[in-house]
Every structure is written in C-alpha cells, then in structure tokens.
Amino acid sequence: MTIPDLPPEPAPSVPGSVPVTTPAVPAAPAGGTADARPTATPAPDRRPLVEMRDIRVAFGGVHAVDGVSVSLYPGEVVGLVGGNGAGKSTLMRVLSGAHPADSGQILVDGQPASIGNPRDAKALGIETIYQTLALADNVDAAANVFLGREIRTRLGNLDDAAMEAATRNVIGRLNPRFKNFKTPVKSLSGGQRQSIAIARAIHFNAKVLIMDEPTAALGPAETTQVRELTAQLKEEGLGIFLISHDIHDVFDLADRITVMLQGKLVGTVDKDRVTKDEVLGMIIMGKKPGELGEQELAELHS
Amino acid sequence: MTEATAVQGTTVTREPPRRSARSALQALEVDTRLLGMVLALVVIWIGFNILSGGLFLTSRNLWNLSVQSASVAIMATGMVLIIVSRNIDLSVGSILGLTGMTMAMLQAEWIPRTFGLGFEQPYTWIVALAAGIALGALVGGIQGFVIAYIGVPSFIVTLGGLLVWRGLAFQLAQGQTIAPMDTTFALLGGGPKGSLGEALSWLVAGIAIAFVLYSLWAGRRRRRRYGFPLRPMWAEVMLAVFGCVAALGAVWVANSYPWPSNLATEYAVANGITEPEGGLIIPTGIAMPVIIAIGTAVVITFLATRRRFGRYVFSIGGNPDAAELAGINTRRTIMGTFVLMGMLAAISAAVLSARLNAATVGLGTQSELYVIAAAVIGGTSFAGGIGTIPGAVLGAVIMQSLQSGMVLLKVDSPVQDIVVGLVLVTAVGLDTYIRRRTA
Numbered sequence: 121m122t123i124p125d126l127p128p129e130p131a132p133s134v135p136g137s138v139p140v141t142t143p144a145v146p147a148a149p150a151g152g153t154a155d156a157r158p159t160a161t162p163a164p165d166r167r168p169l170v171e172m173r174d175i176r177v178a179f180g181g182v183h184a185v186d187g188v189s190v191s192l193y194p195g196e197v198v199g200l201v202g203g204n205g206a207g208k209s210t211l212m213r214v215l216s217g218a219h220p221a222d223s224g225q226i227l228v229d230g231q232p233a234s235i236g237n238p239r240d241a242k243a244l245g246i247e248t249i250y251q252t253l254a255l256a257d258n259v260d261a262a263a264n265v266f267l268g269r270e271i272r273t274r275l276g277n278l279d280d281a282a283m284e285a286a287t288r289n290v291i292g293r294l295n296p297r298f299k300n301f302k303t304p305v306k307s308l309s310g311g312q313r314q315s316i317a318i319a320r321a322i323h324f325n326a327k328v329l330i331m332d333e334p335t336a337a338l339g340p341a342e343t344t345q346v347r348e349l350t351a352q353l354k355e356e357g358l359g360i361f362l363i364s365h366d367i368h369d370v371f372d373l374a375d376r377i378t379v380m381l382q383g384k385l386v387g388t389v390d391k392d393r394v395t396k397d398e399v400l401g402m403i404i405m406g407k408k409p410g411e412l413g414e415q416e417l418a419e420l421h422s
Numbered sequence: 423m424t425e426a427t428a429v430q431g432t433t434v435t436r437e438p439p440r441r442s443a444r445s446a447l448q449a450l451e452v453d454t455r456l457l458g459m460v461l462a463l464v465v466i467w468i469g470f471n472i473l474s475g476g477l478f479l480t481s482r483n484l485w486n487l488s489v490q491s492a493s494v495a496i497m498a499t500g501m502v503l504i505i506v507s508r509n510i511d512l513s514v515g516s517i518l519g520l521t522g523m524t525m526a527m528l529q530a531e532w533i534p535r536t537f538g539l540g541f542e543q544p545y546t547w548i549v550a551l552a553a554g555i556a557l558g559a560l561v562g563g564i565q566g567f568v569i570a571y572i573g574v575p576s577f578i579v580t581l582g583g584l585l586v587w588r589g590l591a592f593q594l595a596q597g598q599t600i601a602p603m604d605t606t607f608a609l610l611g612g613g614p615k616g617s618l619g620e621a622l623s624w625l626v627a628g629i630a631i632a633f634v635l636y637s638l639w640a641g642r643r644r645r646r647r648y649g650f651p652l653r654p655m656w657a658e659v660m661l662a663v664f665g666c667v668a669a670l671g672a673v674w675v676a677n678s679y680p681w682p683s684n685l686a687t688e689y690a691v692a693n694g695i696t697e698p699e700g701g702l703i704i705p706t707g708i709a710m711p712v713i714i715a716i717g718t719a720v721v722i723t724f725l726a727t728r729r730r731f732g733r734y735v736f737s738i739g740g741n742p743d744a745a746e747l748a749g750i751n752t753r754r755t756i757m758g759t760f761v762l763m764g765m766l767a768a769i770s771a772a773v774l775s776a777r778l779n780a781a782t783v784g785l786g787t788q789s790e791l792y793v794i795a796a797a798v799i800g801g802t803s804f805a806g807g808i809g810t811i812p813g814a815v816l817g818a819v820i821m822q823s824l825q826s827g828m829v830l831l832k833v834d835s836p837v838q839d840i841v842v843g844l845v846l847v848t849a850v851g852l853d854t855y856i857r858r859r860t861a
Contacts, residue, residue: 241751254747258740258807259733267737268748270730277728285648304740418813 122403154333167230169194169359170215170246170328175224177210187384192328192359196349199374199391200363201403207383209251209362212330215361216248217241227329239268245327249334251363253317257306262287263296264305265320290319294349311342318346322353332363349374351409366398367403381406449657455801455853459816466820470827474548481678485706487819487826488676489612489777492711493770495648495818498796499722500766501761502814503732505797506739508575508806509569511760513583517561519591519846521764524769525554526600526781529607545642547607554768561587562764566757576760587834592783601780611776614681623707627673634665654782663737663754677705713775718766723811725762735759739807743809796840799849821844821845 177185185207192198213219215226217238218222226233228244235241240247255264262283271279271286272378275391282300291298295315305313314337321329331350335343350373364370370377371391379386379402386402389409400407447454471478497514504511529552534541565583569576602608609616618626638658653661680686681704688853689704690697727734734755738745746752770789775781800817802809824845826837 216747218748237749238747242749248747250747252743254741254744256744256748258738258806259736263737264732264744267733267745268750270733272730276730278730278733281644281648281650284650365640 137340143154145230150286152369166193168227169229170209170224172215173225173226173227175211175226177207177214177219178222180303183383185214187224188380188383190361190378190383190385190388192361193325194359195354195357196226196375196376197362198388199370200361200371200378200380201365201367201377201378201399202386203365203403205382206380206403208380209332211380212248212332212361213361215246216330217246217330220249221282222355241272242269242324245325246330247324247328248330249317249321249332251332251336253313255305255313257369258304260284260303261291261301261316261319262306263307264316265290267320269324286323287319290323291315294318310337311339312343314338314346315400318349326358329358329360330363331360333364333365335364335369369400371396371399434683443555446657448455448809449654450655451659454809455815456810456813456816459800459813459820463816463820463823466823466827470823470830474827474830476839478827481675483826483830484675485679485709486714487822489709490826491819491822492612492709493713493774494717494796494822495794495815496718496767496770496773497763497789497793497820498517498814500759500763501793501797502800502809502811503722503726503735504576504763505802505804505805506809507735507756507757507759508739508742509756510794511565511576511580511763512794513565513580513587514763514770515786515789516584516587516591517558517767518771518774518789519559519783520587520594521554521558521768522775522785523591523594523783524557524779525550525607525663525772526603526775527594527860529604530600530602534753538622544606546604547610550607551610551772554772555765557762558764558766558768558771560764562760562762562767565764567762569760570753570756579672588783588787591644591785595781595783597783598739599780599782603714603776603779603781605771608776608779610710610714610772611774611779612711614704614706614711616776617676618707618710618713620677620707621703623673623677623705626640626708627669630669631666634669644687648791673708676708679706680704681706691810696737710790714769714773717840718769719811719815722762722766726811728765731755731758736807759821761831792818792821795846799846801853835845 170192171189172191173189175185175188176183184205185236188207188211190198190200190211200212202208209258210219214221214224216234217240218333220236224234224263233240233244235244238248248267249341256267259267262280265287266283271282273279288301291301298312298315300308300312305316308316311383314334318334334346334350338346347369351363352359358405362370362373376388377394377399378388379399381403384406387408389399389402394409401407434759447457477483497518501511501514517753529546533539533543533546534550561583565579565612568574568579617623630658638661641657642652673715681689683701686702686704689695690702695702726735734745734750734752737748737750738755741753766788769780771786772847775784778785796817797809798804798817799820800810800813802814821842823841824842825838828841835839
C-alpha cells in the first residue's frame with residue numbers, strides 16, 4: 121500500500137512541461153511524461169505522514185469532494201488552493217474528523233486510519249485551526265486551549281491553575297503581549313483569539329497541522345507572526361496542510377501546492393517549478409501548467 | 423469659561439472614588455451580577471418589612487421563606503445547566519408529580535400492602551427516595567436521549583413530557599391523593615421535627631465557615647504555586663468575614679424560631695419535662711428542605727465549575743460546533759443534563775410530598791414556570807453559555823420573597839401572579855440592557 125515508486129531524480133525538464141505529481145491512485149499507478157518528483161519534496165523513501173486516497177464526500181447530489189488524493193510528508197507545507205466551493209475545506213474536514221467521508225482511504229504513518237470524529241483525529245496527532253477558530257466564546261483562554269483534554273487532579277477535578285499556567289506558557293511564546301487570561305474569549309481581539317486557536321493546535325504535540333485560512337482575520341503584523349510560526353513548526357518536522365485563497369500566502373509558505381476545482385483534484389505541483397500564473401490557470405481553468413496555451417496565459421493577465 | 427472648569431472640576435473629583443469602588447470589586451473578584459441580586463433581595467426584604475409593619479423580617483417568616491424556596495431552588499440548579507446548554511425542560515413539574523406519586527405509592531401501597539411488608543419499616547423512606555430518584559433519572563434519560571441522539575428539539579420533547587408524565591401520575595393512583603407518608607420520610611419536608619435543632623444547626627454553620635476558610639486558603643496557595651497575582655489580604659479577610667457572618671446569621675435566625683407552643687408542650691409531656699412559665703422554648707434550627715437545597719446547590723456548583731461535565735455544558739452553550747470539533751461528546755453531555763434534571767425533580771418531589779404528607783395528582787403543577795423563572799432571574803441566559811447556580815438559588819429566594827411578602831400584605835393571588843410576571847420580565851430586561859451596555 122505504498123505509493124508507486126518514482127524516479128529519484130527529476131527528469132530533465134522538457135521545455136513547456138512543468139513537473140506535476142498526479143494523484144497516487146493505488147489501482148492504476150499514474151504514468152505520463154509529467155510524472156517526475158520535484159527536488160524540493162522529501163526523498164521518496166520517506167513515508168508520508170498522511171495519505172488521503174480517492175476521498176469522496178457528497179452533500180445530497182453535489183459532489184463536494186470527488187475522488188481526491190493528497191499526501192503530506194514530515195516537515196512539509198502543502199498548500200491547498202481553489203476557488204469557493206472547490207472542496208478544499210471539506211477535504212480537510214474529513215481529515216480532522218469533522219465530517220465523515222463517503223468513501224476513500226486515509227493512511228497515517230502508513231497505517232490505515234479510521235477517523236470518525238474529531239477525537240479520533242486528535243488521537244492520531246492531527247490538529248486543526250479552523251477558519252472560524254471554533255472557540256467557545258463564554259469561557260477563558262485556558263478552558264479553550266484544553267477543551268476536551270482538560271488537565272485534572274488526582275480526584276478527577278479540573279486543575280484550572282495548571283491549565284492556566286500551561287496556557288500562559290504556550291500563548292506567551294506565540295504572542296507575548298497576550299494578558300487577558302481570565303476573561304471570556306468573546307471580549308478578545310481577532311489576533312488574540314487566533315493565538316488561542318493556534319495554541320490549542322500546537323500544545324498537544326501535533327504531527328499534522330491543518331490551517332484553514334489562518335491569516336484571513338489578521339492584520340499585517342499578526343500575519344507575519346503566523347508565517348514565522350508556520351516556518352518554525354515546519355522546521356520542527358510537522359506536516360502542515362495550509363488552506364488559503366491567497367495565492368501569495370501559499371507561494372510564500374508551501375513546498376507543494378494542491379489545486380482543487382469543483383470537488384476534483386486538478387493536480388499537485390512543486391512550488392519551485394511553477395509560476396503564480398500557472399497555478400492561477402489551474403485554479404480558474406482546471407488545467408495543468410503544460411496544458412495552458414499562450415492565449416489562455418494572456419487571458420489570465422488581462 | 424468658568425462653567426467649563428466647574429464641569430471639569432466635578433468630573434475630576436468624582437472620578438477617583440468611582441474608580442476605587444470598581445477596583446475594590448475587582449480585587450474581591452466578586453460576581454457583580456450576583457452582588458446586584460443580593461442587593462435587590464435586601465431591598466425587597468427591607469421594603470416588605472416596612473410595608474408589613476415589621477412582619478417580614480421575623481425569624482418565623484424567614485424560616486418559612488427558606489422552606490418554601492427550597493423545592494424550586496433544588497430544581498433551578500439543574501435548570502441552569504439545561505438552559506446554559508441551549509435547551510429547556512418544561513416537564514420538571516410533571517416529573518415531580520410522577521416521581522412524587524411513585525414514592526407515595528411505595529410507602530402507602532406497594533411496600534406495606536402489595537409486598538405485605540407492613541407500614542413504617544426502617545428502610546421504607548430510603549427505598550422510596552432511591553426509587554423516586556432512579557425513576558427521575560430514567561425519565562430524564564429518556565427525554566435526554568430523544569433530544570441528544572434523535573435530535574428532537576428539547577422544547578417539543580419536554581412539552582410532550584409535561585403531558586405524558588402528568589398523565590402517568592394520574593394513572594398510577596387513579597387520580598387519588600395518596601397519604602400518609604412514612605414518618606421518617608415526612609421529616610424530609612421540614613417542620614419542627616424535620617429540622618436540625620439548635621446544636622446541629624450551629625454545627626452546619628461551623629462546617630460552612632470551615633469550608634469558606636479552606637477554599638480561600640486553598641485558592642491562595644494554588645495561585646502562589648503558579649505565580650499568579652494574589653488577592654490583596656484585605657480582600658481575603660473581607661470575603662472570609664462576609665462568609666462567616668452570613669453562615670452564623672442564617673443559623674442564628676433559624677435557631678431564633680421556636681417550636682410552636684402546642685408541639686413544645688407535647689414534647690415536654692412525652693419527655694417528662696415540666697414546662698417552665700411562658701412555655702418550653704425549643705429552637706427549630708435549619709429545616710431539612712433547606713439543608714437538601716444547600717447540599718444540592720453545593721454539589722451542582724461543584725459539578726458545574728470543578729468537573730469536566732460542567733466545563734462541557736458551558737462550552738456547548740457558548741459554541742456547540744466548537745465543542746463538537748474539540749472532541750467533546752456533546753450528545754452524552756446533553757443527555758446527562760436531563761438525567762440530572764430528572765433526579766433533582768425527584769428530590770424536589772420528596773421534599774414537597776413530605777411537607778404535604780401526601781402526594782396529590784397536581785403535585786408540582788406549574789412549578790416548571792417558577793423553576794425557569796428562578797434560573798432566568800438568577801442571570802441564566804437563553805442565548806446559552808451563561809448562568810450560575812448560586813444565582814438561580816437567589817432567583818428562587820427572590821421570587822418566594824415577593825410571594826411571601828405579598829401574602830403578608832394580603833395582596834390577592836391574581837395580583838401576586840401579575841407582580842411576579844412583571845418582575846421576571848423587568849429583571850431579564852434590565853439584565854440584557856446592562857449586559858449590552860457593558861459589552
């Protein structure tokens with residue numbers, strides 16, 4: 121159940137053709153001239169942290185995710201891009217246990233994993249920072265960071281002091297100016313709330329981090345902070361799925377970029393081997409870089 | 423020019439005291455809403471005392487007030503958790519009726535007659551009470567299951583429950599009133615014999631004081647261990663003094679209320695005591711329903727603030743989706759709140775039926791309205807996520823104070839209802855207004 125062997129070194133690039141890693145479908149190994157592993161991705165003998173194979177999710181008759189396969193290696197950021205309704209958030213909700221897949225397979229560390237609810241995902245080391253942040257507004261920062269994983273005393277009571285101390289510690293690293301540890305998070309600023317959501321995701325030794333539009337609600341300074349944090353976590357060996365509609369964000373942070381359109385996978389490309397225009401072409405027209413004609417490229421610029 | 427400086431002058435002189443009052447409250451870390459309710463209660467009590475010519479603030483009236491508040495207060499503690507998690511329970515009055523009738527049938531029919539074990543067995547009261555609480559848990563569990571796992575709105579499920587459980591209570595006894603209760607069971611209802619008496623009441627005060635001092639000390643130690651800012655010493659002392667005075671004062675009032683003279687004479691005759699001139703004075707002490715209500719409030723407060731269950735209930739109320747995504751088993755938690763509510767309705771049924779020394783078909787009718795009103799007056803928000811158990815208990819006491827006060831003033835019962843209804847809406851309106859302004 122490993123992904124098909126790929127040439128260890130990239131094939132000499134053919135003019136006009138940019139390497140594209142097509143989805144790994146177990147039944148029929150993807151072939152084709154464009155199938156070369158880019159240099160930036162980890163060596164092929166390393167096992168992916170997460171593999172999602174042929175995932176399908178339908179809402180009524182609408183195929184929100186239609187046979188999509190993605191993979192994520194340790195120390196790698198994979199950007200997930202696509203327009204509204206492309207299915208990127210739904211795909212990640214499957215991985216975080218928020219929504220079950222209708223069919224498909226998920227492998228974590230090479231082992232088939234069944235993720236039926238958020239608890240399952242967290243047990244596998246998969247943490248999510250949701251776009252809505254998913255904070256309980258009426259309780260304080262520590263209660264949110266430890267929600268569902270409270271520290272308890274020997275008698276099973278909540279150890280609020282221990283949780284507050286740990287929260288001060290982890291948020292202090294993210295946002296040294298954060299002071300309001302006692303107030304309900306409702307009264308905090310967008311950046312402070314984001315700090316809490318991030319603290320919750322990284323405090324429990326995550327292996328895989330899903331970030332859904334992590335900078336959408338933030339100002340410039342806070343955005344920089346999140347970017348630095350992302351780079352740092354990547355350095356520590358986490359695998360990160362970054363959902364964003366901001367292509368500049370993705371180009372700054374991601375190693376590989378996975379593009380979805382209307383629930384389908386357009387392709388996964390190595391960031392260093394494509395231009396922003398080519399990725400835009402994938403997002404808007406669903407065409408891989410090699411398939412993009414001169415005229416279409418020109419249209420993108422108009 | 424002079425006007426401007428004058429205005430400035432007043433603001434400058436006014437600013438510091440106001441700020442220091444606020445910072446004093448912050449140092450005490452007192453819930454300002456709770457403090458406001460205590461003040462409202464004090465105003466109500468003093469107002470009724472003046473209007474009734476000193477009848478309200480008597481040990482007798484306050485003792486009766488405490489007993490009458492108990493059954494609503496017991497249920498209001500559970501209703502807080504239900505409303506905080508964005509649900510409602512309209513069936514508590516009917517669950518009270520059904521469990522009360524079941525406990526009465528056990529004592530008056532099933533144990534003595536059906537099983538032929540006879541009346542007044544030493545185990546009768548505890549078997550009846552345990553069976554009632556178990557039935558309450560079952561009934562609450564059924565409703566909670568339908569609400570949490572099948573997804574029928576709690577308003578609908580408990581509206582149906584209101585009819586179903588009351589109907590079952592009627593079926594159980596064919597509409598008859600079941601009496602009398604086991605004499606031990608009847609002690610749960612209070613009355614002179616169902617009270618703790620002088621010594622035990624002072625012991626309760628002692629336990630309460632020890633509890634207050636210990637929690638202040640433990641809180642301080644915990645903060646110091648983690649290097650969090652400590653409360654200033656004067657604030658700690660003030661809280662300790664306030665707690666001690668409240669406990670001692672309440673017990674002093676309860677002990678100032680003597681047994682009625684005929685019961686005291688009976689007691690004197692039975693124990694071969696010659697009655698002194700002016701009658702034998704036996705302090706009544708705290709009534710059992712009040713002890714049960716306080717015990718319930720302490721346990722539920724503990725559940726709500728110190729256990730995961732309570733943390734989950736409040737988180738679900740704040741943001742149901744976030745709670746689910748955090749991996750909380752929200753369905754089990756919601757079902758748990760209804761199981762708890764059913765058990766509390768049964769405890770309340772025991773208190774009420776014991777006090778009446780009978781179970782009627784109408785036992786607890788409309789009490790759901792008073793229970794919900796107590797929780798809401800106590801600061802529980804229907805938007806979810808906000809509410810305190812001490813607030814709900816205070817809400818129950820405030821409502822009972824209004825009713826008792828109006829009875830003392832000989833206000834007609836329809837007018838009493840009008841006043842209570844207006845107070846309910848005004849209290850919530852005021853609360854909403856203040857919350858919006860401070861938000």
